Amino acid sequence: FRLDEPPLRTRIASVMAGREFVRATLLDERTLGALRRLEPLAPIHQAINLELVDLASRLLPGTMQVGCFDTAFHAAQPEHARLYGLPHEMAEQGIVSYGFHGLSYSHIASELNNRYGAAAGGRTIVAHLGSGASLCAMKAGVSHATTMGFSTLDGLVMSTRCGAIDPGILLHLLQDRKLSSDELAELLYQRSGLLGVSGISGNMQTLLASKDPAAMRAVDLFIYRVGREIGSLAAAIGGLDTLVFTAGIGEHAPAIRQSICEAAGWLGVALDKELNAHGEEMVSAPDSLVDVLVIPADEERAVAAELLGFEGKD
Incomplete structure (x- = not known):
């Protein structure tokens, strides 16, 4: 131009x-x-x-x-x-809670509308799992609840961010440990999450390749928190019809998808291991009560x- x-x-x-x-x-x-x-x-x-x-x-x-x-x-x-x-x-x-990753969720809602029509997958949980990570519960493509709130620190354990934490810990760090506000911010945003828990890396691929027990500790925590929040969001929307994985980890870590789906098995989620391993769009098993999809992020x-x-x- x-x-x-x-x-x-x-x-x-x-x-x-x-x-x-x-x-x-x-x-x-x-x-x-x-x-x-x-x-x-x-x-x-x-x-x-x-x-x-x-x-x-x-x-x-x-x-x-x-x-x-x-x-x-x-x-x-x-x-x-x-x-x-x-x-x-x-x-x-x-x-108040604002929620984040909305451009990613908007894209997924559009893709679900293309696949399912106006119902857009019905009661859906989208797992945007990357360096920053969150979940969003939708009904017919409209946001009803999400794990990030007032800031991008809330919700899931992330690459270097802590996720949801007892506010009493923050008071303790400020009042008893005498951290400054800048030191606290640096701790919560830059030195926590997968990096802090493992002491190795905030990169999920690096942790999955490591044989260090500390790496598995961080991965297990990540999966546990995602599984727990899926249960919470399913309660918020009255069940689950569709589960979508997107973003870096969601798209490229079949082992993480499998473990998360196993944690959500009580909701009727069943994964086809072969489809999951090959990164197909629909990776749910034929007998799954929940459609499980992998849709690339496109903000x-x-x-x-x-x-x-x-x-x-x-």
Whole structure:
């Protein structure tokens, strides 16, 4: 393209949009100011995304930029799925569960709609298992509950992030161990999860290849937490018709898929080991009461779909 051509549309995929932005949004001074105020909730991702916006503004002055948000997919959740047991005025101030990986879940919902029609797999749990990991419970392609909440630290054990943790531990670390807030943030985001538990690596492939018992300890914890959360989300949506694996671990670690499906066997999940080993899309056994699928993540496609919808509103 030439810089003297009509203004182009660029986009960012922002992990955190708070409660204000629930669809593709024009990035102007007001919206960018609001997004910068949300940086503390997603310190790994948000600042980088906003730096890219600033860079694009300098390189392509006058270009329209549009933000697509990872939290937006979960905006339709019922209020009780978003509240914490804190004074209600804090919820009104924005301390609620937002959920993340929404662009990935949006893509999966679209793929399920293509496969099943408007029912989109019925009562579905999607396991987005990568360096960052979460689960989402959907009904007919609409988010009803998810494991990440106010921040990207919540829920499952991840590569270097701790996942759900007793708040009393945080108080202990601050009050008794005298960690600073920066030290605590570094511990929870960078030195915990699979890396912290194993002391070896936060990479699942490395851990699966290791014979060190510490590596298996971390893998077992990961599988246990995913299996436990599947049970919780199945309760939230009243059962399970479809289980989908996506993202790096979900797509490329058959052994992890098998162990998770075994943990969810009580829900009627049964895996075909041969189909699973060969990475087919449908990997459930013929007698499984639950369809088990492996669908590659494609957040870029979800962003493109949002931008097309945004353009249609102009």
